Amino acid sequence: MGVNFNMASLRLRESQIMKIHYLTGIVSLFAVAIHILFRLIMPFGQSLLYQNVISNYHNIFYALLLESILVLISIHGFNGLRIILIELKQSSRWESTITILVLISMIGIIAYGTRTIVIASGL
Amino acid sequence: MNNVPDNKDFTMTTSGREGIRGWLNPTRYGWERVSYWLQRLTGLGLLIYFIGHVYETSSLTNGINAWNSMLQLTQTLGGHLFLLFVIGASTFHTVNGIRLIFTESGKGLGKPGRPDYPYHAASLNYKQKSGIWVAILLACIAMLYGGMVLFGQGG
Numbered sequence: 001m002g003v004n005f006n007m008a009s010l011r012l013r014e015s016q017i018m019k020i021h022y023l024t025g026i027v028s029l030f031a032v033a034i035h036i037l038f039r040l041i042m043p044f045g046q047s048l049l050y051q052n053v054i055s056n057y058h059n060i061f062y063a064l065l066l067e068s069i070l071v072l073i074s075i076h077g078f079n080g081l082r083i084i085l086i087e088l089k090q091s092s093r094w095e096s097t098i099t100i101l102v103l104i105s106m107i108g109i110i111a112y113g114t115r116t117i118v119i120a121s122g123l
Numbered sequence: 124m125n126n127v128p129d130n131k132d133f134t135m136t137t138s139g140r141e142g143i144r145g146w147l148n149p150t151r152y153g154w155e156r157v158s159y160w161l162q163r164l165t166g167l168g169l170l171i172y173f174i175g176h177v178y179e180t181s182s183l184t185n186g187i188n189a190w191n192s193m194l195q196l197t198q199t200l201g202g203h204l205f206l207l208f209v210i211g212a213s214t215f216h217t218v219n220g221i222r223l224i225f226t227e228s229g230k231g232l233g234k235p236g237r238p239d240y241p242y243h244a245a246s247l248n249y250k251q252k253s254g255i256w257v258a259i260l261l262a263c264i265a266m267l268y269g270g271m272v273l274f275g276q277g278g
């Protein structure tokens with residue numbers, strides 16, 4: 001429909017990317033608010049005790065919340081970085097390079113954070 | 124307010140592009156320009172914090188000693204002050220981001236009119252400016268509350 005697909009690549013229009021940017025921003029606002037509330041339901045220092053944090057990870061819903069925050073903020077943050085870098089300089093080579101580097105960084109952070117969530121859930 | 128760069132600006136740069144210096148210059152375009160670069164600077168700061176936070180929490184996987192030694196780095200005066208900056212930056216970025224979503228969808232921009240002297244842009248109106256001020260005010264309140272939690276009892 002709105003996605004221009006060709007054999008070489010899957011390209012999104014900039015307006016579609018901006019909609020994703022806004023949507024990830026708004027959804028992560030609510031997800032991060034719940035994440036912060038988990039630190040404030042008891043004294044802040046106490047909430048960071050190892051056993052308390054691990055017990056948070058054992059809650060499957062909280063683990064899923066953390067995973068969604070990880071994905072949402074990675075998409076939002078690295079796309080924001082892409083926008084800033086493309087504003088500073090414009091050429092098709094620069095834009096392609098930035099897009100590829102940003103995608104690699106985003107996937108790397110999501111993979112590393114997911115590893116923590118999976119291991120901590122099983123501790 | 125003069126939004127057109129003077130001749131001096133064109134003679135200083137051969138291509139007309141000023142790069143990061145132009146991006147950071149808040150002097151010519153009023154509060155909207157300040158909001159523009161604050162949104163980007165807070166965004167960059169929050170991305171760096173996010174990457175650091177993902178790395179910091181990964182110490183959980185190495186056991187209680189690794190977690191406690193990582194906490195010792197963050198549970199300091201400097202660590203708490205940095206967290207206060209993160210609270211303020213995230214609040215400003217969120218509220219100003221919501222303002223920008225409304226702006227991009229055409230809300231609060233005013234009606235287009237004939238350009239008469241002194242050429243005040245209808246889009247740069249009090250609704251936009253008050254949105255920026257509300258973002259700054261809420262960031263200050265969030266930092267105040269954050270300070271009470273971090274430096275208060277049990278922080």
